Amino acid sequence: MNSTVRRWLASAGAMRRVLSTFAPYLGAGIRVTHIAEDFSSARVEMGQxxxxxxxxxxxxxxxxxxxxxxxxxxxxxxxxxxxxxxxDKSASIDFIRPGKGKVMARFELTDERVDEIRAATADGDKMLPEWDVEIVDESGELVARVHKILYVRRKRG
Incomplete structure (x- = not known):
């Protein structure tokens, strides 16, 4: 990540503001409404x-x-x-029901999961952690489920 972008994303508040004005998000009407100060959670919304x-x-x-x-x-x-x-290594999306109105997704990254990733990659090995993210409408009904796989490795040297 270049130094300018890294500086823009240095704090949770800055990352939230930058992402909410990022052209693909802005153009789709997506807003990042929350990023925890310790980057352990986030919430994203999109109105119709x-x-x-x-x-x-x-x-x-x-x-x-x-x-x-x-x-x-x-x-x-x-x-x-x-x-x-x-x-990001791969992703798939399963559309459950038509989405209308405001939809949102929550992301949780627990200390235990981060510790697990650190332990698995401590010797320079790669890890492919997976997450499922649910996109729900205003009444909490499931609209879509996204399966994400990341690639993580500790840098050598």
């Missing part, structure tokens, strides 16, 4: 607008996926620090 609604009147599936795309990678990068390489 003419520009993120598909032909049949529901949320565009690409926007639903965009809501969750970078979050675990960014949270984990901040939790692990600069001695680690963290990349």
């Amino acid at each position: 607008h003419w520009y993120n609604t598909n032909y049949v009147g529901t949320h565009f599936g690409g926007s639903l996926y965009s809501m969750v795309d970078p979050m675990y990678m960014l949270l984990l990068m901040r939790r692990l620090g600069n001695d680690y390489i963290v990349w």
